Amino acid sequence: MDTTVTSPLARKLGCFVALSDAELSVLERLQVRRRPFAAGREIVHQGQSDRAVYILVSGWVCSYKTLPDGARQIVDFQIPGDFLGLRSTLLQTSDHSIESVTDIQVCEVPSGDLLAAFAGTPRLATAVLWAASRDEAMVVEHLAGLGRRAAPQRVAHFLLELGARLALVGFGTKAGYACPLTQYLLADALGLSAVHINRVLRQLRELGLVTFRDGTVVFDDYGGLVALADFDPTYLDQERPLLT
Amino acid sequence: MDTTVTSPLARKLGCFVALSDAELSVLERLQVRRRPFAAGREIVHQGQSDRAVYILVSGWVCSYKTLPDGARQIVDFQIPGDFLGLRSTLLQTSDHSIESVTDIQVCEVPSGDLLAAFAGTPRLATAVLWAASRDEAMVVEHLAGLGRRAAPQRVAHFLLELGARLALVGFGTKAGYACPLTQYLLADALGLSAVHINRVLRQLRELGLVTFRDGTVVFDDYGGLVALADFDPTYLDQERPLLT
DNA sequence: CGCCTTCTTGACACTCATCAAGGCCCGTGG
DNA sequence: CCACGGGCCTTGATGAGTGTCAAGAAGGCG
Numbered sequence: 001m002d003t004t005v006t007s008p009l010a011r012k013l014g015c016f017v018a019l020s021d022a023e024l025s026v027l028e029r030l031q032v033r034r035r036p037f038a039a040g041r042e043i044v045h046q047g048q049s050d051r052a053v054y055i056l057v058s059g060w061v062c063s064y065k066t067l068p069d070g071a072r073q074i075v076d077f078q079i080p081g082d083f084l085g086l087r088s089t090l091l092q093t094s095d096h097s098i099e100s101v102t103d104i105q106v107c108e109v110p111s112g113d114l115l116a117a118f119a120g121t122p123r124l125a126t127a128v129l130w131a132a133s134r135d136e137a138m139v140v141e142h143l144a145g146l147g148r149r150a151a152p153q154r155v156a157h158f159l160l161e162l163g164a165r166l167a168l169v170g171f172g173t174k175a176g177y178a179c180p181l182t183q184y185l186l187a188d189a190l191g192l193s194a195v196h197i198n199r200v201l202r203q204l205r206e207l208g209l210v211t212f213r214d215g216t217v218v219f220d221d222y223g224g225l226v227a228l229a230d231f232d233p234t235y236l237d238q239e240r241p242l243l244t
Numbered sequence: 245m246d247t248t249v250t251s252p253l254a255r256k257l258g259c260f261v262a263l264s265d266a267e268l269s270v271l272e273r274l275q276v277r278r279r280p281f282a283a284g285r286e287i288v289h290q291g292q293s294d295r296a297v298y299i300l301v302s303g304w305v306c307s308y309k310t311l312p313d314g315a316r317q318i319v320d321f322q323i324p325g326d327f328l329g330l331r332s333t334l335l336q337t338s339d340h341s342i343e344s345v346t347d348i349q350v351c352e353v354p355s356g357d358l359l360a361a362f363a364g365t366p367r368l369a370t371a372v373l374w375a376a377s378r379d380e381a382m383v384v385e386h387l388a389g390l391g392r393r394a395a396p397q398r399v400a401h402f403l404l405e406l407g408a409r410l411a412l413v414g415f416g417t418k419a420g421y422a423c424p425l426t427q428y429l430l431a432d433a434l435g436l437s438a439v440h441i442n443r444v445l446r447q448l449r450e451l452g453l454v455t456f457r458d459g460t461v462v463f464d465d466y467g468g469l470v471a472l473a474d475f476d477p478t479y480l481d482q483e484r485p486l487l488t
Numbered sequence: 489c490g491c492c493t494t495c496t497t498g499a500c501a502c503t504c505a506t507c508a509a510g511g512c513c514c515g516t517g518g
Numbered sequence: 519c520c521a522c523g524g525g526c527c528t529t530g531a532t533g534a535g536t537g538t539c540a541a542g543a544a545g546g547c548g
Contacts, residue, residue, distance in 0.1 A: 065388045068474040073388035087380065095381040095479050136331065137339040139383060144309045144317035146390040147435030151536075182494065191391030193537050198496060213495095230312040235339050395504075426526065437505050442528060457527095 007031060008081030008169040009055055015168055017127040026121050030114065031055055031107040037100045044085055044098040052108050054084035059104030060180055064188065065096040074189035076138060077101070077162070077181070081169040086132055102180045137235040146191045154190050155200045156229035159210055159217055164236050176211075176218040204228075251275060252325030252413035253299055259412055261371040270365050274358065275299055275351040281344045288329055288342040296352050298328035303348030304424055308432065309340045318433035320382060321345070321406070321425070325413040330376055346424045381479040390435045398434050399444045400473035403454055403461055408480050420462040448472075 010027050013019060019027070034057060037043060043054065046066060061078040075096055078084055084098055084106065118125035138161070145154050162179070166172030183201070187194040201212045209225045211218040219225060254271050257263060263271070278301060281287060287298065290310060305322040319340055322328055328342055328350065362369035382405070389398050406423070410416030427445070431438040445456045453469045455462040463469060 065384055067388055067392055068476050071392040073391040075384055075387060095384055139387065140309055140319055140339055143319060143383065143387045143390065144311055146387060147317040148311055148315040184494080194494090195496090195538080196536055199536090202496085232312050428526080438526090439506080439528090440504055443504090446528085 006170070007057065008079075008171075011169050012081040013124075013127040013131060016130040017123055019123065019127065023121050023124050026117050026124060030109050030117060031057065033109075034105050034107055037104050037106065039100055039102050039104075041100045042097060043100060043106070044088070046095065046097040052110050053086050053114055054106040054108055056080055056082050056084055057105040057107060060101040061098060061104060062101055062185065062189070063096050063098045072188050073191065074185065076135070076142065077185075077189065079162075079165060079169065080171065082135070083128075083131070086128075087135075101185065134236060141235055151190075151192055151196060151200050152203060153229050154192070155186070155197065156204060156210070156225050157231055158186070158190060159212065160225060160229055160231045161233075161236065163217065163219065164233050168236075172217075174219060174222045176216060178215060179212070179217045180215055250414070251301070252323075252415075255413050256325040257368070257371040257375060260374040261367055263367065263371065267365050267368050270361050270368060274353050274361055275301065277353075278349050278351055281348050281350065283344055283346050283348075285344045286341060287344060287350070288332070290339065290341040296354050297330050297358055298350040298352055300324055300326050300328055301349040301351060304345040305342060305348060306345050306429065306433070307340050307342045316432050317435065318429065320379070320386065321429075321433065323406075323409060323413065324415065326379070327372075327375070330372075331379070345429065378480060385479055395434075395436055395440060395444050396447060397473050398436070399430070399441065400448060400454065400469050401475055402430070402434060403456065404469060404473055404475045405477075405480065407461065407463065408477050412480075416461075418463060418466045420460060422459060423456070423461045424459055 007028060009031070010019070010024055013027070039059075043061065056078050058080050061082075061084060062074050063076055063078065063084075064072050064074040066072050078098075118128070141161070145157055149157060163172050163174070163177055166177045167174075171177055183197045184194045186192075187197045190197065192200075204210050204225075205212070205220075207224075209219075209221050209228060211220055225231070251272060253275065254263070254268055257271070283303075287305065300322050302324050305326075305328060306318050307320055307322065307328070308316050308318040310316050322342075362372070385405070389401055393401060407416050407418070407421055410421045411418070415421055427441045428438045430436075431441045434441065436444075448454050448469075449456070449464075451468075453463075453465050453472060455464055469475070
């Protein structure tokens with residue numbers, strides 16, 4: 001099987017909109033210019049406005065905002081197949097920084113190329129908008145979690161959401177997934193201290209629900225975790241392809 | 245002075261992009277079809293997808309998300325001059341509900357009309373995108389506040405942000421503004437209990453910083469409040485018009 | 489080998505939620 | 519006119535949930 005056709009992005013968009021071979025090849029052609037970054041490098045800086053979009057091909061990335069007092073709030077993590085700076089380009093926003101969590105590979109796509117691709121293949125544009133819409137929904141869900149969920153539910157929900165996202169691009173199942181995040185990163189994303197994240201993870205492990213350890217997440221009791229977190233994946237699922 | 249030319253929306257967009265008379269009149273023509281809603285009515289329901297945008301002309305509105313367990317997280321409040329459901333229409337998102345806080349007047353603008361207006365007056369489109377971008381940035385800032393700010397800072401920051409937004413549409417100054425929100429609404433927006441909101445407000449009042457009472461916010465010490473909240477309005481300001 | 493990052497655990501303090509009770513204001517109906 | 523009820527605000531008492539501080543353990547890497 002040709003690996004370019006199973007790029008994470010194509011795989012993800014294929015879940016939103018059934019794409020033809022022609023559309024897939026347009027999509028793959030956007031992803032030719034690859035570029036690596038080492039772990040911990042800043043890809044976009046808060047306030048900077050960029051005229052290009054990145055597609056994350058491999059590795060993990062986080063987008064975050066630094067408060068004046070130095071505290072950091074991670075807005076979201078990006079995994080293979082996600083866009084970096086898509087909203088920024090569409091809406092000229094540039095209000096948060098983006099940093100690689102692991103070594104990564106990205107494709108830089110000039111805004112013009114992306115818009116041209118959209119013009120030629122509207123179904124592709126639809127698919128990308130859907131993906132952007134889902135990202136949007138995740139931020140809102142994240143907001144609700146910070147505001148209204150207690151720590152264990154918040155952690156559980158986060159791990160489940162990540163699992164669902166990874167499953168979409170072929171990097172995870174209901175059994176678990178590889179996860180390069182440190183507990184410090186979890187803390188910055190979930191608005192908790194690293195120490196408390198550690199305690200909550202232990203608690204979830206001892207309840208036999210999920211094990212987060214050695215860069216791996218294992219769902220010991222998927223159903224139980226869903227019940228604990230009140231996880232409703234509606235905001236992620238588009239069920240089966242919406243356009244066929 | 246003609247009141248239609250000083251619609252809150254025109255006033256706000258004028259701060260982003262200097263608009264010509266022709267552009268202003270296109271903008272005002274979008275706002276002819278007015279429609280009232282009583283306080284506490286649901287304008288858009290979570291999950292519903294609408295083919296129209298609303299422009300809020302008068303009154304206040306909140307958009308919120310209801311969690312499976314019944315808890316409510318308010319994502320943002322909208323004030324006169326704000327769009328309701330703009331992102332939903334552009335990106336087909338529909339993941340939160342919208343409810344009137346006071347009696348309101350809105351203008352319903354069919355998506356098609358809006359897009360047509362954009363096509364004819366690209367500077368208007370730019371201005372609206374800027375407004376949408378600012379809303380986006382506010383959600384992220386809100387997220388950071390929930391995750392990383394303690395209650396007093398969170399409340400202070402919220403009141404300051406609202407003041408800055410209201411000033412932009414002529415409903416407030418650095419001295420204060422009329423605010424129809426209840427402490428329960430503040431609680432749902434800031435991820436705190438209503439009881440605790442009450443205590444924090446008392447504390448801020450006793451510190452001589454801000455008075456929230458009888459539907460009015462009075463900044464007793466604007467500078468002090470800014471210092472307490474670490475309020476950096478960069479994400480709201482576009483300083484002076486960016487396009488002239 | 490020693491340092492550094494990450495994880496782990498305990499002790500303690502403090503923020504904030506919860507429960508409970510009462511007050512104020514205003515609209516409604518007797 | 520007054521009594522009642524319902525929002526909304528206010529305040530106290532109490533305890534659970536989290537943050538902070540501190541110390542150590544388990545690896546990876548120069």
